[in-house]
Amino acid sequence: MSDHKTSNPKVFILFPDGVGLRNFAFTHFKEIGEQQGFDTTYWNNTIFSLQEELGYPELKIESTKIHPKTTVLSHARKRVELALSRKRTNDKVYTTYRFPLRWNNLKNILKSAFVTFHETFSATPQGWQKLMDQINTAERSTLRYQELKAQLEEHQPALVFCTTQRATQAIAPLLAAQDLGIKTACWIYSWDNLPKGMSTVETDYYFVWSELMKAQLLEYYPKTKSAQVFVTGTPQFEPHYDASLLLSRKQFSEAQGLDTNTKYICFSGDDQTTSPLDQYYLEDTAIAVRQLREEGRDLAIIYRKVPVDFSGRYDAVLAQYKDVIISIDPLWKPMGEQWNQVMPTKEDFALLVNTCYHSELVVNICSSMVFDFVIHDKPTIYPNYEQPQLQKGMRDIGQNYNYIHFRSMPDAAKSVTWAKSKSEIYDGIKGLLDGELNPVPVTKEWYGIVNKPEFPEEASKRIWEGINQITN
Known part of the structure; x- marks a missing residue:
């Protein structure tokens, strides 16, 4: 342990929205990381001030404006993913995961038509990849992306750890990190998220609750390799x-x-x-x-x-x-x-x-x-x-x-x-x-x-062990 205490790797904990607060701000997660010699900064995209409320070091993300196209592209991506799962498994359950489309005005008609078109004609791995690429291109073109990149260049963390895979707000920060050669990891937020096509971001590493979730991650996202996945249990139940x-x-x-x-x-x-x-x-x-x-x-x-x-x-x-x-x-x-x-x-x-x-x-x-x-x-x-x-x-x-x-x-x-x-x-x-x-x-x-059956109360500790492996 001692050799990495001297280096104090800097880790950015990214909050694209408030769902990660429970797992990563209100448990002993931060203290455990500090005991292991990590220098932690909360990269905060929420309106909750971690500095004021908890005295945690934070770096505010000022601009929360994603690209206007991202939401509809992401909805299409989700529908395509569910269509792929339905085709692969011949299981009707995947249709029940779809959010209803709105056809009540011209703007919504155009968006819904776009989503339906892709669900019908892009439901292939290549079609899915194309949508992901379009989302990434859109987000890279924003002023927000430039601001985030500048923050990373200034602070140079060894890793950006994102507290949920669901948020479109997480796309630009993670792309900015990847484009600068900074490692990225993502926490899969909930036990039901993987089958539902809820993964909006791609990162170098993933942290999951259980072996079951790991198997699901590899099934639904075949680009992912087993070595990229850490099974840690969830901090959600630690209290x-x-x-x-x-x-x-x-x-x-x-x-x-x-x-x-x-x-x-x-x-x-x-x-x-x-x-x-x-x-x-x-x-x-x-x-x-x-x-x-x-x-x-x-x-x-x-x-x-x-x-x-x-x-x-x-x-x-x-x-x-x-x-x-x-x-x-x-x-x-x-x-x-x-x-x-x-x-x-x-x-x-x-x-x-x-x-x-x-x-x-x-x-x-x-x-x-x-x-x-x-x-x-x-x-x-x-x-x-x-x-x-x-x-x-x-x-x-x-x-x-x-x-x-x-x-x-x-x-x-x-x-x-x-x-x-x-x-x-x-x-x-x-x-x-x-x-x-x-x-x-x-x-x-x-x-x-x-969840992870052995020592479920030690999830935070295991997440830091995973982060340690990545940063070393």
Whole structure:
């Protein structure tokens, strides 16, 4: 270790948007890097000031203006990628990953026609490459690219590590680095991203959660070689292993206005795209809890909304069932007008950890919250039935469970407790509380497939070990 302590390689951690904050600003990631002798600068394209909020060294990216063509080219690239996957596997699931096209005005008609043309006629590896080249040419022609290149020339990092592969804002910074001969690496942000055609950038190295994700990366992006991929686990779950964040039952109850004697189940809300009728599943859970209370159980619901939902769609249910539902809102901060300008906070990690720890179980539509809870040995109920309010053009939540990332379950029937009808929410809660149902051992097995099973709390350390290999 000593020889590389003297050289202090300079690493730029690139935040093209706020999604990387949770993994790379609010965990111990930076401290671990410093202990290993790295000189870290946050290359920041977000409105969240890491300098002001956390005292971290940052270099602001002033211009966030991507090329006007990039968004539509990127949409075409995604559609082509999904068409390629569909052809290769003969699997219809890939069509369900497509964002709907808009045909409501001339500008949107032209964009949608462009995307459809490429989806139809460019769905070959060569067609895909051509679109990638067009995106790169467009981004290299911007003033922003020149500004980013100048920043890199001035600071000369050994590596630019990008915290998400999804953002079009990441294209120019990474191209600028590559054009200057600076090594680039990218973190694959979420467990479901690779099959969905979410990779907007190409880098020299990739960091993934699991062996499963590595296999997917090599399958969907055949240009990538095995030696370019580091399997590290994800920092996303590290706070759950930090005992110093845990509050006693009394402390948590006092802070959140809960009753120390009541047992709480958590209903973790979902975004409007994934679960457009989420509020009715909350209502069904509240009805089940009321029934269990009538049977003499001291039980209530903690409702944790998805941080980016400001729709007000739950308000009526929360008002009607306030006898059984307590809202504990995530501690995220709106930093601007758009949904993607709502930023997580470090405090929210502790709140999430304690919500999991002090709840008996979670009810949730198909999110990775299942893993947050199973780390604390808590089970999940996944509702999987249609609501009567479902209208044409709305996503049926059942579609979500057909996605590729759910095929990672070791035993689909037993990895979670399924509620295939409204009444089965009651059955599930009762069965789990009474110990008649226990999916936890299988859920843990699933968590070990999706994440790195050995020492999942050491993901940040392993990422730095990978960075060390690259920079040396």
